[in-house]
Amino acid sequence: MYTEQVMEHFTNPRNMGEIPDADGVGEVGNAKCGDIMKMFIKVDNGVITDCKFKTYGCGSAIATSSIATEMVKGRKIEDAIGLSNKAVVEALGGLPPHKIHCSVLAEQSIKAAVSDYYRRRGIDPLPIVGEIHECEGCGI
């Protein structure tokens, strides 16, 4: 049911924890399952130098959080915004259809952290990041 990559990131999550002096923090939740994902980013010269997560949720939510942190670390902030849940699912070698929404949380939490980063710098994130709606287990 779960790929090796999912099991690996679930049992050995990367970058778990928080960054006390983060430059951006984003928290999103899924209204249906009640899971919550919180992302912390550290940005230097427009590049995400560190990214950590705290997730209260299912194994897929842990795995998608973990791989998402790896996918944005070292990337320019404007590239990180483009991280899609599809890319997260692909990097994990797939997710069961009823678990796709867990990857949506990963995309949204990164976007929320980036939005917070812009907000702290006095920049309106909406034209850059767009709106972040709470994930409702859309099943896409």
Ligand code: FES
């Ligand atoms: Fe809710 Fe995975 S079941 S995020």
